[in-house]
Amino acid sequence: MGTPIIIGKNCIDTTQNIVLHSQFANRHGLIAGATGTGKTVTLKVLAESFSRLGVPVFLADVKGDVSSLTKAGENTPKFNERLKSLNIESIPFSAFPVVFWDLFTEQGHPIRTTISEIGPILLSRILNLNDTQEGVLSAVFRIADDQGLLLLDFKDLKAMLSYISENTSLFTKDYGNLSPASLGAIQRNLLALADQGGDLFFGEPGLNILDFIQTDSDGRGVINLLAADKLMHTPKLYATFLLWMLAELFEQLPEVGDLEKPKLVFFFDEAHLLFNNTSAALQEKIEQVVRLIRSKGIGIYFITQNPLDLPENILGQLGNRIQHALRAFTPKDQKAVKAAANTFRVNPNLNIEQVITELAVGEALISCLDEQGIPQIVERAWIIPPHSSFNPLTIEERQYIIHKSIIYGIYEQNIDRESAFEKLQIKITEQQQQLEKIEQDKQHSKEYERLAKAQQKEAERIAKHKEKLTQDIAGTFAKSVARSLGGRTGQKLVRGLLGSLFGKK
Known part of the structure; x- marks a missing residue:
């Protein structure tokens, strides 16, 4: 039925292990607590446990300290004292297989996808478009498809929007009204996303999402570590990436139900960024994916300071919960403590609301699903120590691991093949040349x-001149003849000659 994953030791009876059952690890989970209470160590303990079990892991490294998973831990007097207090004889220190990823291509392998793969519906939710604008964006994708124009990166979509804006009359009949206002709104929202680094996320080669699901030669699950320290400053891009990733997995993986262990486990640190300042439509999409993806064998664990950071519909999906200390300095803090306490199954031996504020660093309230999938009574526990080091990698150590990765070289080189931007540039150039030719013509x-008019005028002038010259010559000749012959005979002869010359009788 699965494998119990030890998370911690009961504070009252340290011989009692607090476990998470692997067959229910895909029922999602929550790690919550104030800053400095031990959430990162808990995250590492779970990631290591899943890796040892052969389950690949994906997690966002917000502070850069989770990179220490690649180095084995070591004994120190303080560490040994902690082991003794937990009745643990020793820890088999070890390093874990890690693959580094980075949307900004600085601290790991690049992660990209194409505009076409993300599609108009998801992109509309990311850009917070209304129904009319979403319809226009869908029409833009359809026009691109009908004309054989690939939408791969940001410049492709921007070029397509500009081209349609300048030629709306060509498409209105077949695709409906494409209002300049809607096209302009889409372009502005795209620019806002680009300012947060979205232009780096879209392109080729696109990530094969199944590259996250790997094991090493020892059968341990690979831990995919996303460098998120810089990404945290671009929350829209962070939400975009995570939602796309879950949607891709949901589409590609088959339905499997509850397995002995999940196929992949995600840890989303600073989870509140997924929901702060996002549209209702985007939140709805996230909630839908979270609700349905467990049937694909995927577990999602949200890490945040306060459970209230997550929407209620999401909280209701989280069966495994680890709550570190919360502080109750303000009325708002007190409300959060009470809300967190109410999410647990009551333990008659614990005043949960009071205990949450008293927990020490490394101590937590834990409630996971039992063997029947029912939430266990909450227990106060010490989180067990991790097997890896507490010291983050140096830049040189990180680069060494990146270059030794089995996927190094697959995503590093950006490919910019002929797509909508290039073809539209050719089409625009041809149109300009045609316009120039028409203008020249x-x-x-x-x-x-x-x-022609000048030639006609000149011909008329010459004809008039010739006519006048002929008349002058004929008149002079007639007068000369008349004088020579004289009398009526001369006049009659002159009239006959003039009539022959000028067509008169």
């Missing part, structure tokens, strides 16, 4: 007409 036509 117009100019040539005007010049031809001007020359």
Whole structure:
């Protein structure tokens, strides 16, 4: 039925292990607590446990200290004292297989996807578009598809939007009204996402999401570590990436139900960033994916300071809970403590609301699903120590591991193949050349007409001149003849000659 994963030791009876059952690890979970109460150590303990079990892990490293998973721990007097207090004889220190990822390509392998893969519906939710704007964006994708224009990166979509904005009359008949206002709103929201680094996320080669699901030669699950220290400053991009990743897994993985152990476990640190300042539609999409993805064998664990940071619909999906200390300095803090206490199954031996504020560093209230999938009574426990080091990697150590990774070289080089941007540039150039030719033809036509008119005027002038010259010559000749012959005979002869010359009788 699975394997019990030891999380901690009961504070009252340290011989009693507090466990999470692997067959219910896909029922999701929560690690909560104020800053400095031990959430990161708990996160490491769970990640190590899943890795030893052969379950791949994905986690966001917000502070950069989780990189210590790649180094084995070591004995220190303080550490040994902690082991003794927990009735643990020794810890088999070990390093764990880690693959580093980074959307900004600085501290790990790049992560990218294409505009086409993310699709108009998810992109609309990310950009917080209304129904009309979402319809226009869907039409833009359809036009691109019908015209064989690949939408791979940001510049492709921007070029497509600009092209349609300038040529709306060409598409209105087949695709409906594409209002300039909606197109402009989409372009502005795209720029806002690009300012947060979204232009780095879209491109090729796109990530094969199944690269997250790997084990090493010893059968241990690979821990995929996302460098998130810089990403935290761009919450919209963070939410975009995590939602896309879950949606991709949901689409690609088959339905499996409850397994002996999950296929993959996600840890989302600073989980409140997924829900702060996001649209209702985007939150709804996140909630839907979280609710349904467990049937794919995926477990999701949210790490945040306060359980109230998460929407109630999400909290209701989290069966495994680890609550570190909360502080109750203000009325708002007191409300949060009470809300956190009410989420646990009551233990008659514990005043949960009071205990939450008294927990020491490394101590937590734990309630996981039991063998029947029912929430256990909450217990106060000490989190067991991790097997890896507490010292984060240096930049040189991190780069060494990145270059030794089995996937090094697959995603490092950005590929910019011919797509919508390049083809539209060619089309725009051709249109400009056609317009220039038409303009040149117009100019040539005007010049031809001007020359033709000038030639006609000149021909008319010459014809008039010839006519006048002929008349002058004929008149002079007639007068000369008349004078020479004289009388009526001369006049009659002159009239006959003039009539022959000028067509008169």
